[in-house]
Amino acid sequence: MADDAADIGAGEVEPEALREPAPETLFGLPVTRSHGQVVLFPSREEYPALLATLHEAGYHQVVDLTGVDYLVHPGRASLPTDVTAERFEVVVGLINHRERSRLRLRIQVPASDPRLASAFELYPGTEAMERETFDMFGIVFDGHPDLTRILMPEDWIGHPLRKDYDSGRIPVQFKGAPANR
Amino acid sequence: MTTTHDAPPSGPVERTDEGAQELTSADVAAGAARLIERGCVLRMSESEAAVASEEQVPDDETMIINMGPQHPSTHGVLRLMLELHGETVLRCKPIIGYLHTGMERTGEELTYLQGPTNVTRMDYASPLFTELAFSLTVERLLDIEVPERAVWIRMLMTEMNRISSHLLFMATNGMDLGAVSMMLYGWREREEALRFLQEVTGLRMNHNYIRPGGVAADLPDGWRDGVLRLLDMLPERLQEYDTLLNQQPIWRERLQGIGTITAEECLALGVTGPILRATGYDWDLRRDMPYLAFDQVDFDVVVGSYGDCFDRYAIRLAEIHESMRIVRQCLEKMPKGDYRIQDKKVTPPPRARIDESMEALIHHFKIFTEGFKVPEGEAYCAIESPRGELGCYIVSDGTSKPYRMHIRGPSFVNIQSLPHLMHGGLVADGVAIISSVDPILGEVDR
Numbered sequence: 289m290a291d292d293a294a295d296i297g298a299g300e301v302e303p304e305a306l307r308e309p310a311p312e313t314l315f316g317l318p319v320t321r322s323h324g325q326v327v328l329f330p331s332r333e334e335y336p337a338l339l340a341t342l343h344e345a346g347y348h349q350v351v352d353l354t355g356v357d358y359l360v361h362p363g364r365a366s367l368p369t370d371v372t373a374e375r376f377e378v379v380v381g382l383i384n385h386r387e388r389s390r391l392r393l394r395i396q397v398p399a400s401d402p403r404l405a406s407a408f409e410l411y412p413g414t415e416a417m418e419r420e421t422f423d424m425f426g427i428v429f430d431g432h433p434d435l436t437r438i439l440m441p442e443d444w445i446g447h448p449l450r451k452d453y454d455s456g457r458i459p460v461q462f463k464g465a466p467a468n469r
Numbered sequence: 470m471t472t473t474h475d476a477p478p479s480g481p482v483e484r485t486d487e488g489a490q491e492l493t494s495a496d497v498a499a500g501a502a503r504l505i506e507r508g509c510v511l512r513m514s515e516s517e518a519a520v521a522s523e524e525q526v527p528d529d530e531t532m533i534i535n536m537g538p539q540h541p542s543t544h545g546v547l548r549l550m551l552e553l554h555g556e557t558v559l560r561c562k563p564i565i566g567y568l569h570t571g572m573e574r575t576g577e578e579l580t581y582l583q584g585p586t587n588v589t590r591m592d593y594a595s596p597l598f599t600e601l602a603f604s605l606t607v608e609r610l611l612d613i614e615v616p617e618r619a620v621w622i623r624m625l626m627t628e629m630n631r632i633s634s635h636l637l638f639m640a641t642n643g644m645d646l647g648a649v650s651m652m653l654y655g656w657r658e659r660e661e662a663l664r665f666l667q668e669v670t671g672l673r674m675n676h677n678y679i680r681p682g683g684v685a686a687d688l689p690d691g692w693r694d695g696v697l698r699l700l701d702m703l704p705e706r707l708q709e710y711d712t713l714l715n716q717q718p719i720w721r722e723r724l725q726g727i728g729t730i731t732a733e734e735c736l737a738l739g740v741t742g743p744i745l746r747a748t749g750y751d752w753d754l755r756r757d758m759p760y761l762a763f764d765q766v767d768f769d770v771v772v773g774s775y776g777d778c779f780d781r782y783a784i785r786l787a788e789i790h791e792s793m794r795i796v797r798q799c800l801e802k803m804p805k806g807d808y809r810i811q812d813k814k815v816t817p818p819p820r821a822r823i824d825e826s827m828e829a830l831i832h833h834f835k836i837f838t839e840g841f842k843v844p845e846g847e848a849y850c851a852i853e854s855p856r857g858e859l860g861c862y863i864v865s866d867g868t869s870k871p872y873r874m875h876i877r878g879p880s881f882v883n884i885q886s887l888p889h890l891m892h893g894g895l896v897a898d899g900v901a902i903i904s905s906v907d908p909i910l911g912e913v914d915r
Binding site: 361379388414415416420448449 | 565566569571573574609610612736737738739740741752757758845846847848849851858860862864866872873875877881882884885914915
């Protein structure tokens with residue numbers, strides 16, 4: 289069938305029905321669906337511009353922003369083929385109240401340079417969530433006004449949700465509080 | 470630096486310099502930074518920023534004080550750094566993490582069946598909601614649908630839990646504002662609601678009742694009487710609250726017009742739940758993005774109009790009535806059938822089978838030791854908890870434990886609105902504002 293189409297198609301316009309259906313796009317990015325939920329994979333560079341577009345399009349609230357460390361599970365099946373898998377992924381959930389729809393962005397962040405633009409300017413609500421992601425994964429958000437640890441003590445070493453952070457082996461760290469007696 | 474570890478952490482762990490978490494002193498913070506902290510991480514238009522920057526406060530007349538983490542009206546271990554000018558709050562910075570126990574990390578070490586025992590301890594005032602969010606996400610990853618009866622049991626139980634959570638808010642809100650009798654009344658009624666939850670799940674709190682695949686046990690005999698007793702008792706008691714609080718001038722004075730916020734600011738700050746609805750923004754996930762069977766019950770979404778502390782209080786009071794309406798419909802429509810899915814992959818065999826069948830015993834053992842495997846993928850499910858949007862994001866790598874389990878806690882996000890709500894108010898109003906945001910610190914810190 290495919291061969292026939294190629295024969296006929298030589299020098300002619302390919303019939304509409306035989307062509308691959310054009311991939312569904314949203315805001316210039318191919319749409320992927322994960323269990324019925326719409327997921328986009330912008331690159332690090334596209335991310336700030338995409339947020340501005342989304343804000344214009346009615347996605348007024350970032351409900352969730354978190355990170356995932358894919359260190360020991362690099363070959364995840366859910367990635368489209370044209371996206372290079374990196375160690376870290378920042379997952380951003382947006383909501384459009386008017387259309388009652390949700391959108392999820394998954395941005396690949398390499399381990400060698402764990403940086404991403406902050407969404408703070410457009411969505412001030414990401415302040416605490418970006419701090420948490422920084423605290424737990426060590427991903428630096430450029431443009432964040434106050435990127436400090438939020439859940440862990442400020443002199444804590446390491447980022448606890450990274451997969452190479454040993455859980456259960458490190459004794460609990462405390463600040464050197466002087467003993468009462 | 471003086472940390473006490475016996476052995477250095479194995480593997481490459483980067484040493485980081487995160488800076489202090491505290492509020493910088495006013496004379497150190499540059500103008501812009503002060504604006505961000507004061508206007509509270511809120512996007513201001515240029516004209517607003519110009520007005521705000523003209524608000525000159527002499528640096529030597531302000532004072533930074535510490536409220537909490539042991540302050541009784543901070544609902545646990547919330548700590549606030551306040552910059553005061555006299556009695557007026559200029560800047561405020563919530564400092565959290567005192568209850569952080571790494572539950573998201575723990576969630577990666579537990580199987581999907583053990584997961585609810587972990588997440589239920591996050592929001593300890595409404596534990597069934599976190600269990601529900603977790604279970605819905607796992608079920609979405611498994612692509613299974615739970616039986617009708619399980620859906621309705623979940624609705625009944627979560628709405629009962631919403632009632633008990635809002636009653637707890639009534640009690641603590643009263644206590645924070647000095648209405649101590651309200652505290653006792655609220656606790657008394659909450660205890661009745663918890664009694665029902667205990668009858669069904671065996672525990673007052675941290676139920677571990679809603680699990681992937683259904684619920685842990687069927688409703689016990691006589692559950693209808695328990696529900697009806699509560700439904701008969703509550704309207705009268707809520708009427709008492711109305712008489713005691715709504716019609717009391719002191720109560721109104723202390724709440725009306727305090728801590729106002731607009732819908733735009735709520736959306737920008739990511740705030741959801743009663744705080745968002747108090748501004749008049751009509752948004753409730755139960756109606757707008759229905760889960761379970763909320764599209765089959767009849768209820769109203771209560772909204773306020775001023776976005777102040779009083780609206781937030783009144784909305785929660787009214788939501789108790791709405792939850793009672795839903796519970797009544799659950800009573801009428803409760804279908805017969807199974808309370809958990811009969812999928813051998815997820816559900817252990819019944820106890821009686823174990824005594825007679827070797828395979829059933831092995832199957833039972835495998836499910837409870839190794840757990841069931843969840844196909845690779847990722848999903849996010851959100852529900853409307855008493856505090857706002859409660860979401861769960863799970864990444865599965867195909868094994869029996871989540872690769873990553875993240876809970877989007879409404880309290881964690883809502884607490885960001887505190888600096889904005891408190892700016893320009895009095896310290897005494899700060900207590901009313903913290904109370905009206907109703908943060909549960911277990912969920913904030915996780």
